[in-house]
Amino acid sequence: MKWRTNDIKQYVQAKEYIDTALIPLIPFSLSNDQQIKELVFQKELMDVYVNHIEQQLKGRIFLLPEYYYLKDDKINEELTKLNRFTKHVHNQPFKYTFLITFDREWRKVIKELDDVELLWIPSMKEGDLSQKETQKMIQSQVKEIEQLIMDSWN
Amino acid sequence: MSDKKHNEVTRRQFLNYTLMGVGGFMGAAVLAPMVGFAIDPLLKGEKESDFVYIMDVDEITNEPQRKTFVIDQVDGWYESQVERTAWIYKNNNGDILALSPVCTHLGCTVDWNSNADFPNEFFCPCHFGRFDSNGVNIAGTPPTEPLHQYEYQITDGKLYLSGKSNPREEA
Numbered sequence: 001m002k003w004r005t006n007d008i009k010q011y012v013q014a015k016e017y018i019d020t021a022l023i024p025l026i027p028f029s030l031s032n033d034q035q036i037k038e039l040v041f042q043k044e045l046m047d048v049y050v051n052h053i054e055q056q057l058k059g060r061i062f063l064l065p066e067y068y069y070l071k072d073d074k075i076n077e078e079l080t081k082l083n084r085f086t087k088h089v090h091n092q093p094f095k096y097t098f099l100i101t102f103d104r105e106w107r108k109v110i111k112e113l114d115d116v117e118l119l120w121i122p123s124m125k126e127g128d129l130s131q132k133e134t135q136k137m138i139q140s141q142v143k144e145i146e147q148l149i150m151d152s153w154n
Numbered sequence: 155m156s157d158k159k160h161n162e163v164t165r166r167q168f169l170n171y172t173l174m175g176v177g178g179f180m181g182a183a184v185l186a187p188m189v190g191f192a193i194d195p196l197l198k199g200e201k202e203s204d205f206v207y208i209m210d211v212d213e214i215t216n217e218p219q220r221k222t223f224v225i226d227q228v229d230g231w232y233e234s235q236v237e238r239t240a241w242i243y244k245n246n247n248g249d250i251l252a253l254s255p256v257c258t259h260l261g262c263t264v265d266w267n268s269n270a271d272f273p274n275e276f277f278c279p280c281h282f283g284r285f286d287s288n289g290v291n292i293a294g295t296p297p298t299e300p301l302h303q304y305e306y307q308i309t310d311g312k313l314y315l316s317g318k319s320n321p322r323e324e325a
Contacts, residue, residue: 010260010261014260017259017260017280017281017296018260055263056262056263057262057263057279057280058260058261058262058263058280059257059259059260059261059262059278059280059281060260060262060280060281150279153279
């Protein structure tokens with residue numbers, strides 16, 4: 001399910017089946033031109049990933065709005081807010097909450113994240129999403145992530 | 155003089171009419187394309203779905219094969235390319251099936267023969283929905299109707315699919 005009108009109607013009627021939340025963590029910053037390019041590319045890449053995952057597992061996963069934060073901020077400062085955010089999700093209830101990100105900063109605070117699983121994916125810094133090889137690589141990685149999510153269901 | 159005035163158009167009236175006529179014509183000439191452009195998607199109505207070549211009919215086996223194809227999707231003003239997937243095979247009666255992999259429960263993507271416990275079935279990983287080899291939902295699992303069937307055409311031994319899939323009669 002996605003955060004849009006058509007899907008929400010279905011979600012409200014079938015809540016008991018949709019027990020998994022997926023939240024992309026997206027850093028942004030405008031201070032460095034080279035960094036902007038990387039961050040924008042990674043955001044687009046993340047859209048491709050999560051849209052694929054959502055399409056395959058639509059009936060059980062709710063792709064929630066992205067969590068944005070300043071890249072330059074200390075990750076510890078984000079922790080409190082993010083934990084409050086995921087707690088709200090957890091209480092709905094969502095049995096499983098997955099945070100998905102390319103930002104390895106989150107790995108350093110993995111123990112302090114409550115009731116969630118962090119999916120950290122090594123990212124490309126740049127690339128061409130319209131290229132066949134890139135799409136193939138993304139697809140195989142997406143398959144892996146889906147398998148990981150499905151494993152946690154069993 | 156006064157009689158004449160009744161029958162004849164004065165210079166002032168003549169100029170009025172001419173200007174109104176020409177002005178109106180010019181206005182219409184400017185506005186018509188704009189209006190046409192604005193409501194263009196409405197005038198077109200629903201676009202006839204195009205059929206895309208998938209495979210030769212003699213390549214179709216009894217074992218479902220997964221095929222992906224790209225269609226143009228028109229959504230109001232916005233046109234985009236979307237990838238679709240179909241499971242294509244012949245059933246025991248020799249009928250060609252081109253099934254949509256979208257689970258009829260809540261829309262996950264089903265896979266053929268993917269679960270060792272349920273061989274020769276379509277299996278949905280989300281809530282363990284199952285469909286038999288004809289794509290018909292198996293009682294006791296969440297889906298409520300068979301997998302949808304793509305519209306297809308066969309010309310010169312070649313199979314073409316449209317992006318549109320429809321519910322099927324209960325088999």
